[in-house]
Amino acid sequence: MNLPHVEFSCSLDRVRHLLRMRHGLDVSCYSESFLAQTIETRRQVTAGETLADYLDQLAENPAEAEEFADSLRISYSKFFRNPITFALLEQWILPSFLREAEKNGPSEIRVWSAGCAAGQEAYSIAILLDQMTVVSGKPLPYRIFGTDWSEACLALARNAVYSTEAVENVRWRQLREYFVGQGSSMAIASKLRTRVDFSLYDLLDKDASVPPASIYGGFNLVFCSNVLLYYRPEKQRFILDRLWRSLASGGFLVTDETERQIVESAGGFDNVAMPTALFQKNFSSHG
Ligand SMILES: C[S@@+](CC[C@H](N)C(=O)[O-])C[C@H]1O[C@@H](n2cnc3c(N)ncnc32)[C@H](O)[C@@H]1O
Structure with missing residues (x-):
């Protein structure tokens, strides 16, 4: 029209x-x-x-x-939704966390999936972190928080049963290791379920600057993908400012590629792997 x-x-x-x-x-x-x-x-x-x-x-x-x-209320999601971004996380960002831990002693890696829908993004990163820990043979403490403002989404995330379409980007070995078949669906294996903490949190809530369940921010990696694009510019800036504050120094932010421009124009983040939407917190341009 x-x-x-x-x-x-x-x-x-x-x-x-x-x-x-x-x-x-x-x-x-x-x-x-x-x-x-x-x-x-x-x-x-x-x-x-x-x-x-x-x-x-x-x-x-x-x-x-x-x-x-x-x-x-759009809640579509899938595992490893943007395969290139997840490949960068697997091959570059997560190993850099491991090297950091080797240099400075192990400290907990903290990840937040903000607007987590039914948990697909949070479990995707849990798979990569678990794999890395197994391959390196070094125990690496990590915690993953998934938050959404929809109780219905969180109930699905905790239930952790997915359609075959939702897992189509999951590798065969990962499917075998981290999922169990349940009729025509795939359920997350219990060892992975315990790695993710799901809680209710509204990114626009003026009174809670970080998810209360996470106790404090200090995240090394925050996902906020396919959320910003639905909001008007003031709300996008409000959310980005909140995410910026929640990140530890040098922490990373992932959005969807369609949201790259929103992050670039807000400032406070450097795009570290064009053309993906993987950003690192900076201090120079944050107002
Ligand atoms: C389209 S899904 C994206 C899911 C996942 N991040 C991804 O990229 O696949 C957007 C999710 O963000 C949630 N959401 C939207 N606005 C929110 C807000 N203000 N606070 C918390 N969650 C929000 C929705 O409920 C929905 O589950």
């Missing part, structure tokens, strides 16, 4: 206003493009002929407002 910008901005204002007034839903944190895309998808699904038809439906039908809100 190609609408003049002014008309479209008015429609977005109307959607935000009516969802708040009639249904108590606040969608003001989301980016305009994400809201616009969701409106258009819902218009097509509900067979609304025009934007105005759909907005009338949204105003009058609480069930549609609920459907609309549901469409904003």
Whole structure:
């Protein structure tokens, strides 16, 4: 649907206003493009002929407002979702943690998957850390925290049973070592489950700067991928500032490649492996 910008901005204002007034839903944190895309998808699904038809439906039908809100909660994920980034972590970043530990004595490696969905990202990094510990023969203490604002996602993460599609990037040896078949699904082996701590945490919560379960920040590696892109610029900066503060000096941040520009323009991070979205915390450009 190609609408003049002014008309479209008015429609977005109307959607935000009516969802708040009639249904108590606040969608003001989301980016305009994400809201616009969701409106258009819902218009097509509900067979609304025009934007105005759909907005009338949204105003009058609480069930549609609920459907609309549901469409904003995107929780798609898979193991090793971006294989190149995970290859860099496996071959470069994680071994550098090990070398650091050998030089300065073992200290706990702390990883945070922020917006962890059903835990696919957190378990992917747990697999790599466990493999590295086994291969090196040196015990390396590590803790992985997975957080999400959705209890439903966290319940799935703790249950740790996945479709074959979710594990299609997992290597055969990793599947054998870290998963057990459960009917047509794959369940995470118990030795890996205990390595990840899942808890409820809203990245936009003004009162909790790090996940309470993690006690304090000091993370060596933080994932926040496929989260920033849904938010409007002030909220993206708020989240990035929070992640920056949660990282230990020299710590790394991973986002999705589609979010690279958001991180670059916020400052505070150096892109260390173009064209991936692997960043290292810096002190020079953080405002
Ligand atoms: C599209 S999934 C991405 C999952 C995973 N990071 C990945 O890249 O595959 C986005 C996840 O972020 C969560 N999320 C979105 N906004 C959040 C917020 N403000 N606080 C915590 N979690 C959030 C959603 O519930 C969802 O599970």
